[in-house]
Amino acid sequence: MDLQALGLTLRLAATTTLVLLALGIPLAHWIASTRSRLRPLVEAITTLPILLPPTVLGFYLLVLLGPRTGFGRLIAHLLGHPLAFSFSGLVVGSVLYSLPFAVQPLSAGFHAVDPALLDQARILGAGRLRILREILLPLSTRSVIAAAALCFTHTVGEFGVVLMIGGDIPGATRTLSIAIYDQVQDFNYSQANRTSLLLVGIALIALLLLYARRSGQEARHV
Amino acid sequence: MSDVRIRHRQGAFTLDVEFSLASPWTVIFGPSGAGKSTVLRILAGLIEPDWATIAIAGQSILDADRGVAVAPGRRSIGFVTQQAALFPHLTARDNVAFGIRGLSRPEREQRVAAMLQLFGAEDLAARRPAQLSGGERQRVALARALASHPKLLLLDEPIAALDDASGQDILARLLALDVRVVYVSHDLAEIWRLPAEVIVLEAGRVTATGPLRAVLATQRDRLLQSLAP
Numbered sequence: 026m027d028l029q030a031l032g033l034t035l036r037l038a039a040t041t042t043l044v045l046l047a048l049g050i051p052l053a054h055w056i057a058s059t060r061s062r063l064r065p066l067v068e069a070i071t072t073l074p075i076l077l078p079p080t081v082l083g084f085y086l087l088v089l090l091g092p093r094t095g096f097g098r099l100i101a102h103l104l105g106h107p108l109a110f111s112f113s114g115l116v117v118g119s120v121l122y123s124l125p126f127a128v129q130p131l132s133a134g135f136h137a138v139d140p141a142l143l144d145q146a147r148i149l150g151a152g153r154l155r156i157l158r159e160i161l162l163p164l165s166t167r168s169v170i171a172a173a174a175l176c177f178t179h180t181v182g183e184f185g186v187v188l189m190i191g192g193d194i195p196g197a198t199r200t201l202s203i204a205i206y207d208q209v210q211d212f213n214y215s216q217a218n219r220t221s222l223l224l225v226g227i228a229l230i231a232l233l234l235l236y237a238r239r240s241g242q243e244a245r246h247v
Numbered sequence: 248m249s250d251v252r253i254r255h256r257q258g259a260f261t262l263d264v265e266f267s268l269a270s271p272w273t274v275i276f277g278p279s280g281a282g283k284s285t286v287l288r289i290l291a292g293l294i295e296p297d298w299a300t301i302a303i304a305g306q307s308i309l310d311a312d313r314g315v316a317v318a319p320g321r322r323s324i325g326f327v328t329q330q331a332a333l334f335p336h337l338t339a340r341d342n343v344a345f346g347i348r349g350l351s352r353p354e355r356e357q358r359v360a361a362m363l364q365l366f367g368a369e370d371l372a373a374r375r376p377a378q379l380s381g382g383e384r385q386r387v388a389l390a391r392a393l394a395s396h397p398k399l400l401l402l403d404e405p406i407a408a409l410d411d412a413s414g415q416d417i418l419a420r421l422l423a424l425d426v427r428v429v430y431v432s433h434d435l436a437e438i439w440r441l442p443a444e445v446i447v448l449e450a451g452r453v454t455a456t457g458p459l460r461a462v463l464a465t466q467r468d469r470l471l472q473s474l475a476p
Contacts, residue, residue: 141332144293149346149391150320159345163336 027220029196030204037112037187037200038180041119045176046169048120049127054157056128057135071128074121083189086118090190110192115200118190119180126175134168135161167239174235178228253289255296262286262296262451268303268399268429272422272443274459275431281448283431284328287401290429291326292319304398304427325392325426328403331384333376339363339387340372346395362390366420382413389417393426403431435467 056068074082090108091097101107108114138161146156162169184202191198193207201220208217255262262282266273275283288294290301292308295316301309303324308317333342343359350358363369366386376384385405392400402421406414414437421428422442432438438445438459445462447455455462 139332141328141330142334144291144319145326145332145334145391146345147293147319148291148322148324148326149395150348151345152320160334 027199027201027204030199030201030220031223033112033196033198034181034200034202037115037119038177040116041123041180042173042176044116044120045123045127046173049124049131049172050157050162050169053128053131053135054153054161056132057161058153072125074123075125079122079183079185080189082122083118083186086114086121086186087189090114090117109190110194110198112191112197115187115191115198118186119183122183122186123176123179126179127172130168130171130175131165134165134171137168138164170238171235174231178231181227182224250300250302251286251290253286253296253299253301255285255289255294255299257285260451264446264448264451264453266446266453266456268427270444271426272428272430272441274438274441274443274445275429275448276433276435276438276445276459276463277448278433280450281433282451283433283448284403286448287326287403287429287431290399291324291401292317292322293326306398323395323398325395325397325400326403327385327388327392327401327405329405329407331376331381331388333379333384333387333391335376338373338375339368339379339390342376342387343391343394346391358394359390362394363387365393365424366390366417382409382417385409385413385417389421393424398427400426400428401431402428404434404437405430406437407432407434435463439463439467 052067052071056064056071087109088094089096090100092101092107097107097109104113108117142160142164143156146160151159181200182202183200184206187198187200188203188206191200193199193203199207201224205217205220205224208214208220250267252265253262260280260282262285264282264286275286277283285294289296289299289309290303296309296311298311299309300307300311303322307313307315308322309315333339334345337345340359340363343362344355347355347358360369360372363372363386366389368383368386368390371379371383371387374383376387379387389405400421406417409417418441428443430438430441430443441459443459444457445455445459446453447462
């Protein structure tokens with residue numbers, strides 16, 4: 026078992042999940058509440074990573090973050106190193122790739138909150154931030170947990186984006202899914218099997234926890 | 248004195264009304280689809296009309312010509328509908344406290360207790376909406392709407408879903424308060440005893456105004472005739 030890859034994968038998934046919740050909650054709130062004409066465009070862009078092949082996203086990120094673009098050079102100048110082939114680069118790629126898995130459940134959860142409650146909150150003097158903090162989020166905890174679970178498991182299992190942006194550097198960018206690829210390339214099927222089973226286990230446990238919690242809440246509401 | 252002039256188009260429906268809220272209680276009466284609830288939602292700031300000038304107690308809250316549009320939370324308006332719309336994750340106490348800001352904690356607790364007591368709901372303070380009956384929810388909703396001492400209370404069929412005893416008790420408590428009320432209903436029996444001015448609204452137009460019983464007497468006679476064996 027490649028424990029280094031396991032540790033890196035869990036660290037990447039946890040960081041990505043936290044960043045996605047921090048970005049996804051205000052973005053989903055905007056999508057759920059805006060009447061802006063830009064909304065379909067923003068929704069389309071945030072959903073795009075579901076349909077795009079991961080290698081396409083990874084390729085464009087690699088180009089964008091590389092030394093050939095002004096943006097890439099600026100980031101390298103600010104950080105002291107290029108984002109490509111670094112852990113930070115993996116986080117950027119993972120955040121973009123898993124963005125729909127945060128935004129979709131969150132905006133669905135915010136949409137499901139009774140509009141009459143939001144009307145009352147506005148009449149009672151609450152601003153957008155207070156409505157988000159004190160009404161929408163407490164009434165959408167299932168969606169927040171679902172978003173976190175999906176982001177975490179999706180990041181644990183991603184391959185294409187990670188390989189394109191991060192390559193295969195042990196301890197820096199080699200995640201479990203890349204370790205499996207390496208093990209198969211080396212015809213080390215028993216090792217690949219153990220690593221694969223670990224990924225299946227992580228995904229299954231996350232989903233079991235999610236559904237067990239949902240089932241418990243539904244039972245309390247019956 | 249409060250003056251209201253609204254012009255608003257919503258699909259095929261056109262609302263074009265002008266009236267004053269001269270009496271402490273004003274009833275907006277009319278059939279379903281006449282635009283009663285739309286008027287209340289525009290007054291509350293939940294719908295942005297095509298054009299309107301609205302002044303409550305002499306203060307302009309909406310003036311399309313002068314670009315005045317006071318946010319819903321700054322209009323000093325309370326709004327209670329048939330659906331109590333209590334925040335389900337908060338206790339009755341926290342629901343009532345939601346709209347009170349800028350008070351110290353003891354002052355806020357005191358205000359919340361007083362408002363719940365006003366509607367006979369002091370024993371419900373620690374309960375959540377799911378643990379309350381329909382009538383109890385409406386009592387808490389009214390306490391919440393009045394907790395910040397609004398200048399105007401908008402009531403959209405607030406007792407329509409309640410049993411008669413509970414509804415009459417709530418009405419009696421509201422009538423004892425010193426607050427200007429706009430009450431929407433399409434139920435003649437529900438409003439007949441209210442000491443109010445009435446605005447009759449039909450198909451988005453005001454068709455009659457004046458003392459409630461005088462204006463609605465013909466409607467009552469027609470209703471009684473239809474009920475006669």
